[in-house]
Amino acid sequence: MTIDAPAPPAEPSPPRPRKKGKLIGFALLLAFLIIYVGSLFGFHLLADSSAPLKADLNSTDDTxxxxxxxxxxxxxxxxxxxxxxxxxxxxxxxxxxxxxxxxxxxxxxxxxxxxxxxxxxxxxxxxxxxxxxxxxxxxxxxxxxxxxxxxxxxxxxxxxxxxxxxxxxxxxxxxxxxxxxxxxxxxxxxxxxxxxxxxxxxxxAKGPLIFDLGICLVLFALPTLAVTVAILMLTGKRAFLPPFVTWFAAVLFAIIPIRNFLPGSPPTGAWIDQALVLWALIALVVAMIIFFVTWYRRTD
The missing domain is CATH 2.60.40 (Immunoglobulin-like)
Known part of the structure; x- marks a missing residue:
């Protein structure tokens, strides 16, 4: 009489990718909400740091x-x-x-x-x-x-x-x-x-100053993203998509309105123009040139 060997234990099934994706999405959403609420709270504290000046008018014998x-x-x-x-x-x-x-x-x-x-x-x-x-x-x-x-x-x-x-x-x-x-x-x-x-x-004031620096980060991020996308399409690491040309043009013409939206109205030619705005425009033009070179190479 032969005794059957016990069956090997079944391997645990790998976790479902869908469940993992939901956890990552929930974690990103929670992190965004924490950063968003924290930024509002911090901005409120900084914006209220300056109180109006009050005059001393108590003495009636003074002019x-x-x-x-x-x-x-x-x-x-x-x-x-x-x-x-x-x-x-x-x-x-x-x-x-x-x-x-x-x-x-x-x-x-x-x-x-x-x-x-x-x-x-x-x-x-x-x-x-x-x-x-x-x-x-x-x-x-x-x-x-x-x-x-x-x-x-x-x-x-x-x-x-x-x-x-x-x-x-x-x-x-x-x-x-x-x-x-x-x-x-x-x-x-x-x-x-x-x-x-x-x-x-x-x-x-510190509150508006933080807002100014945030707009400067936007001015820096837009041309950086445009150049990155253009280089990825030129090197073939990402598919060439002709509709991207409209996005490049929109970003290019958005730089000046964003610059003019800066609180405090910095004068034309201030250091912000020399160090950021001018180079942002140049970077966007370079991105468009790279895009058209890619288009020329991949079309008849």
């Missing part, structure tokens, strides 16, 4: 010239502000809320309008003017700007009876996309122990 920030024109190096005189109690009729005498503000260095006038019998109103802000816009997006030491005197009265009254400069407000800081300098001629003069400094 204050309030400078409210409005707009920075980087190419022209001009800072647009709105100036308001807040007179001491002896110059102001609290019952009617009007100035008792003609008043003017003379700023140093001079603003573009010269003396800013606030007539007697009227409530002081903000006067828009511009002052110089020194900086190099070609350094975008790492450019920064600062004013000269900004001081002000108030001229009170009319005709030969006019006299100077020292005033303390206060800065308030914020500029979208900029971190603004104020440094007080000079002597304190008012009741407040703060210096009368200020220096305003402006640096690009």
């Amino acid at each position: 204050v010239v309030l400078v409210r920030l409005d707009e920075l024109k980087t190419v022209a190096n001009r800072l647009t502000v709105k100036v308001l005189v807040i007179p001491q109690d002896s110059m102001f009729d609290k019952r009617l809320e009007v100035l008792k005498t003609d008043t003017a503000v003379r700023m140093d260095p001079a603003n573009d309008l010269g003396d800013l006038l606030y007539p007697a019998g009227k409530s002081p109103a903000q006067v828009a003017t511009t002052i110089e802000a020194h900086g190099n816009p070609n350094n975008w997006p790492f450019d920064s700007y600062s004013t000269d030491t900004l001081s002000a005197d108030v001229l009170v009265g009319s005709g030969d009876d006019r006299k100077y009254i020292p005033a303390r400069v206060e800065v308030a407000g914020a500029l979208d996309g900029w971190d603004v800081s104020v440094r007080r300098v000079g002597e304190a001629s008012q009741d407040s122990d703060k210096g009368d003069s200020v220096v305003i400094s402006l640096h690009r």
Whole structure:
């Protein structure tokens, strides 16, 4: 009587490729969501890092010239502000809320309008003017700007009876996309122990700066992908697909609109044009030339 040998154990079946593909897809989706949510959270934190400046207007015995920030024109190096005189109690009729005498503000260095006038019998109103802000816009997006030491005197009265009254400069407000800081300098001629003069400094905020760098990465990635695809088709590692010519053309004509979308409007010819935009255009033209060489070789 023969005894049959036991059958060899069955080999485990290999895992299904479909199940593995689903796991990879789920992992990629989860990684994308984590990066996306993390980037939004980080951008929100950085965008909220700069708070608007608040002026100190507590002392009623001081004459204050309030400078409210409005707009920075980087190419022209001009800072647009709105100036308001807040007179001491002896110059102001609290019952009617009007100035008792003609008043003017003379700023140093001079603003573009010269003396800013606030007539007697009227409530002081903000006067828009511009002052110089020194900086190099070609350094975008790492450019920064600062004013000269900004001081002000108030001229009170009319005709030969006019006299100077020292005033303390206060800065308030914020500029979208900029971190603004104020440094007080000079002597304190008012009741407040703060210096009368200020220096305003402006640096690009971290949130918009990250957005600028992201657009720069897009400008770098587009020509890199185009050249890579063209070389793969030229060497025969990938099939030649004639419809790709429309994609090359679309990418080529998209570079300039993307460049013009850069926040902060860098001036034409800035380093970003010399180091990235020009070379991106050249790389795309090279990719199109490689594509047409491939087309010429593979067609009759």
